[in-house]
Amino acid sequence: MRTQKIVLLDGTGAGDDDLLPVLDILMDELHRSGATIQTFPLRGLTLGSCIGCFGCWIKTPGICVEPDAGRKIAQAIVQSDMTILFTPVTFGGYSSAIKNIQERFIPLALPDFEMYHGEVHHQPRYARHSRLVSIGVQRQSNDAAANLFKLLVGRNALNFHASSYAAEVVVNTATPEHLHQQLHTALVRHDTLPTSQVAKSLLSATTASSKSVAVMDGPGRALLIIGSPKVKTPSNSGILGSYVLEQLQQRGWTTESLTLRGNLLRGEGQTELLAAVDRADLMLLAFPLYIDSLPFLMMKFLEAIAPHLLTHSQERPKRLAAITNNGFPEAHHNAPALAICQQFAADTGMVWLGGLALGAGEVLIGGQPIVGAPQAERPPILHVIQALDIASATLAKGQTIPTEVNQLLAKTPIPLVPFGLWRWLFIRLAHQYWRQEAADNQVSEEALFAQPYAEV
Numbered sequence: 294m295r296t297q298k299i300v301l302l303d304g305t306g307a308g309d310d311d312l313l314p315v316l317d318i319l320m321d322e323l324h325r326s327g328a329t330i331q332t333f334p335l336r337g338l339t340l341g342s343c344i345g346c347f348g349c350w351i352k353t354p355g356i357c358v359e360p361d362a363g364r365k366i367a368q369a370i371v372q373s374d375m376t377i378l379f380t381p382v383t384f385g386g387y388s389s390a391i392k393n394i395q396e397r398f399i400p401l402a403l404p405d406f407e408m409y410h411g412e413v414h415h416q417p418r419y420a421r422h423s424r425l426v427s428i429g430v431q432r433q434s435n436d437a438a439a440n441l442f443k444l445l446v447g448r449n450a451l452n453f454h455a456s457s458y459a460a461e462v463v464v465n466t467a468t469p470e471h472l473h474q475q476l477h478t479a480l481v482r483h484d485t486l487p488t489s490q491v492a493k494s495l496l497s498a499t500t501a502s503s504k505s506v507a508v509m510d511g512p513g514r515a516l517l518i519i520g521s522p523k524v525k526t527p528s529n530s531g532i533l534g535s536y537v538l539e540q541l542q543q544r545g546w547t548t549e550s551l552t553l554r555g556n557l558l559r560g561e562g563q564t565e566l567l568a569a570v571d572r573a574d575l576m577l578l579a580f581p582l583y584i585d586s587l588p589f590l591m592m593k594f595l596e597a598i599a600p601h602l603l604t605h606s607q608e609r610p611k612r613l614a615a616i617t618n619n620g621f622p623e624a625h626h627n628a629p630a631l632a633i634c635q636q637f638a639a640d641t642g643m644v645w646l647g648g649l650a651l652g653a654g655e656v657l658i659g660g661q662p663i664v665g666a667p668q669a670e671r672p673p674i675l676h677v678i679q680a681l682d683i684a685s686a687t688l689a690k691g692q693t694i695p696t697e698v699n700q701l702l703a704k705t706p707i708p709l710v711p712f713g714l715w716r717w718l719f720i721r722l723a724h725q726y727w728r729q730e731a732a733d734n735q736v737s738e739e740a741l742f743a744q745p746y747a748e749v
């Protein structure tokens with residue numbers, strides 16, 4: 294019988310040594326199983342981060358354009374039976390180290406879309422799919438964050454067509470016996486995939502706030518943080534966020550805007566970022582959905598500012614809102630990402646004003662301005678403008694974004710066309726789009742389906 298191959302990605306960071314005894318127990322359990330284990334401690338690797346260029350689909354199909362250890366890890370995963378992600382539960386999501394490597398795995402999918410479990414997902418590139426097991430560690434039990442983590446892992450299992458999955462959250466101060474038992478069970482358990490209904494309910498919960506927020510006594514200062522790593526073309530996140538910022542400015546707000554790609558990865562840039570955060574009354578995060586969550590840069594930013602927010606007491610709590618856009622036509626894919634922002638607000642004492650979720654961002658915004666783009670280049674986005682206007686008006690008063698905004702954003706963009714037909718059109722149009730993009734890079738249709746990491 295073939296020995297089982299397991300790949301373990303250790304996503305702990307420099308300050309997480311207190312979590313390592315849990316990793317030792319997990320390793321102990323794995324060794325007992327007799328499997329071959331390949332471990333990658335991510336903090337010891339210098340890994341480039343995804344810049345959202347899609348080169349891994351249209352230039353070098355199946356291989357990330359960044360020539361570093363990320364390629365070796367992707368290959369190991371393709372050839373494995375089980376992938377284990379070990380991470381501190383970070384605002385209900387993964388650590389930035391796990392996010393960074395996860396985003397390098399999109400070449401394991403094909404650019405083409407299909408319907409899968411009732412929603413649009415990418416088709417898998419390989420016939421064989423690794424089982425996904427994610428182990429999140431908390432220092433203090435937090436059920437809301439643990440449940441969010443489990444949901445996120447389930448959404449990842451769907452997205453990557455995992456053969457099966459399990460998500461477990463443990464507390465690092467639990468007894469070794471208890472940890473052994475929890476981890477042993479997780480390694481063999483088959484969790485149920487979360488339905489789209491669960492994601493939709495979560496999306497409503499990220500706007501419907503039970504707490505009423507006081508109206509601000511006048512215009513304040515808003516900081517837009519753009520988390521898209523795109524460098525070659527204008528990001529949809531930047532366009533959406535800047536539109537809202539302009540609306541705030543027209544209502545007397547002082548505004549400033551920063552891109553994480555330009556600031557976070559430079560030492561002095563981090564100081565500027567923290568100073569800008571300190572100045573703001575309202576922080577607006579605008580980012581693309583990356584693997585069902587916030588992009589690496591945005592997670593790294595939240596990790597960096599959380600201790601700062603907790604140690605620098607503010608005269609009045611800052612407000613937080615977020616705008617996400619994703620590739621698939623359904624907006625509810627964004628729910629875990631917005632819930633992570635909400636959890637971040639709860640963990641750092643910020644006031645959560647809600648999140649906006651837009652599906653099919655590349656088609657509806659397509660790097661073009663919200664107002665004034667040539668009409669022939671994209672479907673009508675009147676509903677998006679309406680939603681942004683309502684959200685801007687409430688944010689200007691410092692109040693919670695109403696739930697109807699996300700209902701508007703989730704609408705079919707083409708009048709009288711039912712959502713199912715819009716989704717079908719989307720899949721067909723994308724099919725042509727990727728072939729054209731590949732041809733522009735001298736890549737044939739056949740080469741799009743390459744399987745560079747398949748075992749021979």
Ligand SMILES: Cc1cc2nc3c(=O)[nH]c(=O)nc-3n(C[C@H](O)[C@H](O)[C@H](O)COP(=O)(O)O)c2cc1C
Nearest residue numbers: 521528529530581582583584585619620621654655
């Ligand atoms: C690494 C990566 C991961 C992505 N993951 C998802 C995903 O899980 N679900 C989804 O619907 N779209 C996903 N997308 C698509 C982006 O969300 C989409 O392209 C978005 O419009 C980009 O926005 P931006 O221009 O603000 O960067 C992903 C794109 C990349 C590059």
